[in-house]
Amino acid sequence: MAKPNPPTARARYIGRRMRTYREDLGFKGxxxxxxxxxxxxxxxxxxxxxxxxxxxxxxxxxxxxxVNDPLERASLIQINEDAPKRGWVDSFxxxxxxxxxxxxxxxxxxxxxxxxxxxxxxxxxTQRFAEALMSNGPMRKDxxxxxxxxxxxxxxxxxxxxxxxxxxxxxMHESILKQRVxxxxxTAEQLERLLEISDFPRAExxxxxxxxxxxxxxxxxxxxxxxxxxxxxxxxxxxxxxAAAIYEExxxxxxxxxxxDALWNDVALSPKASAERIARELKEVxxx
Numbered sequence: 387m388a389k390p391n392p393p394t395a396r397a398r399y400i401g402r403r404m405r406t407y408r409e410d411l412g413f414k415g416x417x418x419x420x421x422x423x424x425x426x427x428x429x430x431x432x433x434x435x436x437x438x439x440x441x442x443x444x445x446x447x448x449x450x451x452x453v454n455d456p457l458e459r460a461s462l463i464q465i466n467e468d469a470p471k472r473g474w475v476d477s478f479x480x481x482x483x484x485x486x487x488x489x490x491x492x493x494x495x496x497x498x499x500x501x502x503x504x505x506x507x508x509x510x511x512t513q514r515f516a517e518a519l520m521s522n523g524p525m526r527k528d529x530x531x532x533x534x535x536x537x538x539x540x541x542x543x544x545x546x547x548x549x550x551x552x553x554x555x556x557x558m559h560e561s562i563l564k565q566r567v568x569x570x571x572x573t574a575e576q577l578e579r580l581l582e583i584s585d586f587p588r589a590e591x592x593x594x595x596x597x598x599x600x601x602x603x604x605x606x607x608x609x610x611x612x613x614x615x616x617x618x619x620x621x622x623x624x625x626x627x628x629a630a631a632i633y634e635e636x637x638x639x640x641x642x643x644x645x646x647d648a649l650w651n652d653v654a655l656s657p658k659a660s661a662e663r664i665a666r667e668l669k670e671v672x673x674x
Contacts, residue, residue, distance in 0.1 A: 393435030397469040399487050400462065401435040406635065407451035408433075422446050438470055458618035487633065488624050489538070491613040492545050497553040499612040499646055503594075503601070506562055506576060507609075509542050509554075510583055515576040516540065518568030546586060552614075554589045557650055560596045563667040570674040577668040584661050592654035593663055600653055604645045612639070612646060 393401070408418055419429040422443050431437040439447070444466050453459055492498065492509065500507050506515065516539045525532040545551055566573050584591045594601070611624045623639045625632040634642070655663065 394469055394471065396465055396471065396490065397435035397438060399435075399490055400439070400466050400469055401433045402487065402633070403462065404439070404447055404451070405433040407447075407453065411451060413450075418447070418450065421450055435469070439466055441467070455618055461616075461618055488611070489542060491615065491622060491624075492542060492552075494619075495552045495613040495615055497555070497612075497614040499555045499614075499650075500557065500609070501601075501606070501611070501646060501649070502556070502558040502562065502609045503607070504559070504562070504609065506565075506567070507556060507558065508539055509545055510556065510580060511539060511543070512572075512576050512579050513540055514572045515567055515579075518572055546583060546589060551586075551588050554586075555650065556583075556589070556591045557646065557654055558591070558593060559598070560593045560663065563593075563664060566671075570671050574668060574671045577664055577671060580664050581661060581668070584657065584664070590657055591660055591664075592650060592657060593660040594649060594654055598649075598653050601645065601649055604641075604648075606645055610642060612642060 408415070415426050415429055419426045422429070424432075424443070428437060432439050432443075441463075444463065448459055448462065453462065500509075505519075508516075511519070513536070517536055520526075520532055520536055520539075525535060546554065563577065567576070580591060583589050609626045613622045613624065615622065620635040621639065621643070623634045623642045625634070654660070
């Protein structure tokens with residue numbers, strides 16, 4: 387028997403939204419499943435995106451969860467109707483399961499704010515850099531998955547070149563420039579790519595200097611990404627984790643937004659100074 391297709395990114399997103407509404411209101415799964423006349427197992431599959439939610443069930447859930455704002459309801463109803471549609475990311479779901487929602491939001495966001503403390507952000511990576519990095523990671527012994535993950539990462543970079551690309555703010559620690567992933571040639575190409583991105587009209591790069599420490603005082607020891615989705619959808623924070631994809635939404639993300647703004651405005655180097663340091667590091671790499 388053929389395996390069923392994995393949930394689409396939209397289905398996973400809308401299912402997670404419904405689960406969040408339920409948990410925020412303190413409803414048990416059994417209470418909600420009884421209300422809509424379904425089994426608890428079916429509700430679980432709705433919330434995982436495995437089963438599409440029929441329109442009447444979806445409207446009943448919106449009512450139960452007190453989603454009364456007309457714009458918010460209309461937006462969620464549209465996403466639910468589109469949930470079965472498969473985009474490029476859905477072709478890669480078996481290989482990038484934990485990142486499917488992340489990639490979907492990259493394509494939908496009006497603004498993306500990225501904080502990277504230890505590694506070059508995925509959407510800025512060159513193919514050779516990504517290949518060198520990933521071929522030394524946990525998938526190095528699985529060539530099919532490795533190849534598919536690399537393809538997906540390269541497709542993610544297209545968000546930078548879209549005509550209607552989101553505003554992208556990349557805040558990265560200066561120490562990342564010192565990493566020689568793949569050797570000097572690969573690193574030089576990657577630094578050149580950063581300089582190229584810094585010239586994009588809707589992208590801005592700022593470096594946290596090596597002596598920066600206020601992010602540590604704020605308890606920020608891993609990177610995260612803030613997705614500002616079109617209203618009335620919420621702003622969502624994705625927190626880097628090797629174990630699982632962790633997402634938080636308004637109103638529980640104020641500390642992330644405030645820390646990002648403080649680092650961006652008060653600690654980071656200016657775009658010009660950041661580009662100069664990247665260029666200086668590029669010259670050092672080219673001499674190696």
